Amino acid sequence: MGEGDGLYAYPFSNSPFGIFVNEDLIKKAGQTDPQTLVDSGKWTYDEAEKIAAATAAETGKQGLVVRDFDYKAWENLASVWDAWGAAPWSADGKTCTLTDPKMVDAMTWIHDAVFQDKAMPGPGTTADFFAGESAMTITQISRASALDDSFKWELLPLPSGPAGHQNVIGxxxxxxxxxxxxxxxxxxxxxxxxxxxxxxxxxxxxxxxVSRS
Incomplete structure (x- = not known):
């Protein structure tokens, strides 16, 4: 419904983003279990990228997949750039901030992860985490219904970045x-x-x- 210049809708989902990890692939590649990094407070995007790159190189699978990004839905990268404190526009929505230093740093990290370290799939490459085709994927927990017992997996919080840990919801x-x-x-x-x-x-x-009074 609308009121004045506002547009409203009934919010039926506030699903948080997390990172799903294929423990079997990571173990096969001889990499550190990310859960140990979470436990020690060292779970960062840099560490996740290293594990993803090494696992991809060792197994022939893909590393870290930002689900539904596919070099088309750029807004899905918010789950990454938020950790740099970056945003594509100003708080009032009037100014594009894609060239701000924080966003440049975040996009440089993504660029290097894709083209330099091969930690993320390149353009034209798809990988379904739920079919065992990648080591990690960032997605909402409400969109993980395809998970089964075909491989051992774990769900972890999003890694931290220069701006610390950020909670992201869809x-x-x-x-x-x-x-x-x-x-x-x-x-x-x-x-x-x-x-x-x-x-x-x-x-x-x-x-x-759910709010409680």
Whole structure:
């Protein structure tokens, strides 16, 4: 719904991003278990990149995959550049900040990981972590339904960067466009979609942050 210049929708998911790790591939490559780095406070993007590059070189698989990036959906790299304290635009949304030093540093790190160290897939190369084709993937926990017991895996927090550890969430909402041909029917569906019973069903698949008073 809209109010003045604002546009609103019912938020049914606030799914956090994490990094899934194929423990079997990393062990095969003789690399350090990333969980030990998490435990020691040394889980950084630099360390993740080293492990990913070495595992890719040793196994012939891919290293670190930012899911759904594919050199098309650049906004998915927010899970990486946030660790540099970078952003593609200013807080007020009026100024492009892709050339700011922090963003340049973040994109340089990504460039080197791809083209220099081969830690990330290059353009035109796809790898499905859930099919065992890469050592790590960054994605939302609500999008990991394809995981099974075909290999040993673990879920870790996003690595830290120069700006420290950052929590990143992906949000999804559903709304009704007043100018639609069937706005009234759509509004009825939205009411059904968001009633207590169906909201509980959604919560089984889409993590949400619940406020408590």
């Amino acid at each position: 949000q999804a909402g559903i709304g009704v466009l007043a100018k639609g041909k069937n706005a009234a029917i759509a509004a009825d569906f939205l009411a059904y979609f968001t009633d207590p019973e169906n909201a509980a069903k959604l919560a089984a698949y889409f993590p949400r942050r």
